Amino acid sequence: MNIGYVAERAGLPQKTIRYYEEIGLVRPQRGINGYRQFAESDLHKLTFLARARALGFSIEDCRTLLGLYEDAGRESAAVKAVAEEHLAEIDQKIGQLQSMRATLAELVSACHGDDRPDCPILTDLSQSGGKLTRS
Amino acid sequence: MNIGYVAERAGLPQKTIRYYEEIGLVRPQRGINGYRQFAESDLHKLTFLARARALGFSIEDCRTLLGLYEDAGRESAAVKAVAEEHLAEIDQKIGQLQSMRATLAELVSACHGDDRPDCPILTDLSQSGGKLTRS
């Protein structure tokens, strides 16, 4: 299988697959013409990576998970630990974004958005502490 | 005011302030010793930047917002438009993260996490489509 085919099947750009090889996540063989020759197992790995990345795992997490995936003697606790840590990070990010969102939504709704220059959004930004000026 | 002082006041690392100068967001004067000399207006700008960045605005958005901040003849509609676009991006990110979170939480709770190797997380990841295998 050539790179174009596996890219299609795994749902990853060719560039990304070459990058994954560069950082040692996959090691396809090479034909005499220099083309990468992907085995079924390479395709499985790439599919695995595509899915793990879609769930937001970092490349290093992916490396760990791939290692566990290939290790028949793994303990599922190790996998769960990685996933739980990632879940906690996601929750933290969601929290940060929701906090930003709340402030921003408040500011947007306070701004009349017409042709006049006065704007509570700019007023807020220029006040180090933030938060709409009270009354 | 030297960089250390304004960094403290604005709540930004010195490195970041130098970077902001490099990309033209602030233009402090220089003393004969080569040190940056920040005026009050520079400090205001940096404070503005710190707050805008904390709300997740990109550097380019910050550049635009700073321009509007300094333009006494601005229309508040322009500011509101930038903020609304950013708000929409935040909502999109939150949505993506929540979707990841849901899948991941499901997988984590399905994994018993002990010393045995079988693990629904890995099973899911290895199946291109994802989603817990039905029964």
Place this chain on the structure above:
DNA sequence: CTTGAGCTTCCAGTCACTGGAAGCTTTATA
């Protein structure tokens, strides 16, 4: 035989910093 698709490598750019080295200036202390 040529055209076009597909593959190769290598280099540079993204975003917003961040770390570190080497060296100057200023301030505090012995």
Place this chain on the structure above:
DNA sequence: TATAAAGCTTCCAGTGACTGGAAGCTCAAG
């Protein structure tokens, strides 16, 4: 006065995870 410590300077390189583009080789079709 010597010296040490703190603060400032520039420059270079690295982060994460790709992405774009150029130059050039290989392969399949007409």
